[in-house]
Amino acid sequence: MSWTIDSSHTRAVFSVRHLMIARVHGLFEKLEGTVDFNPDDLTLSSADVRIDAASITIRDPNRDAHLKSPDFLDAERYPYLYFKSQRLEIVDESHARLFGDLTIRDVARPVTFDVEYNGTVKNPWGKTVAGFTASTKINRKDWGLNWNVALETGGWLVDDIINIDLELEIVEQPEAVAVA
Numbered sequence: 001m002s003w004t005i006d007s008s009h010t011r012a013v014f015s016v017r018h019l020m021i022a023r024v025h026g027l028f029e030k031l032e033g034t035v036d037f038n039p040d041d042l043t044l045s046s047a048d049v050r051i052d053a054a055s056i057t058i059r060d061p062n063r064d065a066h067l068k069s070p071d072f073l074d075a076e077r078y079p080y081l082y083f084k085s086q087r088l089e090i091v092d093e094s095h096a097r098l099f100g101d102l103t104i105r106d107v108a109r110p111v112t113f114d115v116e117y118n119g120t121v122k123n124p125w126g127k128t129v130a131g132f133t134a135s136t137k138i139n140r141k142d143w144g145l146n147w148n149v150a151l152e153t154g155g156w157l158v159d160d161i162i163n164i165d166l167e168l169e170i171v172e173q174p175e176a177v178a179v180a
Contacts, residue, residue, distance in 0.1 A: 002173045003035045005049065006129065009169035012051060016140075017159035020151065026058035026067075028081075035170045037130060039120065042096065043088050051081040071147035078105045086110075094118075098134065104143040111136050113166070128172040135165045 013027040033049035053075035056067050068075040085100035098113040118131035139160050140146075149157040 001037060001039075001175075003037045003130065003170040004173055005031065005033045005035065006169040006171050007032055009167075011165075011167045013165050013167075015163045015165075016161070019157060020155040020159070024058055026056060028052065028055050029057060030055035033083075035168075037170060037172075042090055042117075045085075045088050047083065047085045047098065047100070049083040051083075053079055053081055072145055074105055082108075083111075088115075102138065102143075104145070107143045109138075109142050111138060130170050130172075132168040132170075133166065134168065135163070138162050138164065 007030065010031065011027060012031050013025060015023045015025045018024040028051045030052035031049060033047065035048075036044070036046045038044040053073045054068055056073060056075070057064050058067070067073060070077070073081075082103040083100055084103075085098050087099050089097040089099070091097060094117045096115045096117070098115050100111060100113075101108045102111045103109075113134040113136045116133040118133060120128060120130040123129050140162050141160055147158075151157060
């Protein structure tokens with residue numbers, strides 16, 4: 001069954017260690033996609049997500065511009081990040097592992113999201129919605145995001161490991177009616 005991502009109730013956030021001592025948090029403000037959510041056989045579910053690279057923000061205009069630059073996402077040349085699932089492995093009735101490919105700067109690498117199913121409800125407008133929480137960690141250098149500065153005291157300005165956390169709300173789409 002086809003569902004669309006409710007972008008106004010979905011968050012794609014990330015965090016990375018800065019100066020080796022603090023964690024900087026950011027988010028992508030624009031994302032869209034579809035989920036084929038099959039509640040009868042969750043292993044048949046899949047996701048296809050597109051994230052607008054230029055929508056990245058850490059609430060600092062100078063750093064936002066740097067993250068959009070060729071040093072990092074190169075948003076002008078690579079306007080989107082993509083995630084396309086390959087398979088879903090059930091852990092228990094509310095947890096799963098979602099395996100798929102994350103594409104950044106036209107480099108696709110496998111990632112695994114730990115997913116928690118938060119339930120399905122009817123919203124006040126009569127639509128069926130489902131909620132999920134998902135998280136993973138990636139090494140940014142696997143996607144060619146290599147820019148960094150060595151610190152005088154040792155270590156690096158930006159850590160290699162990025163935590164990615166998603167709060168996802170999807171809305172069931174009406175089945176298409178076949179025309180005879």
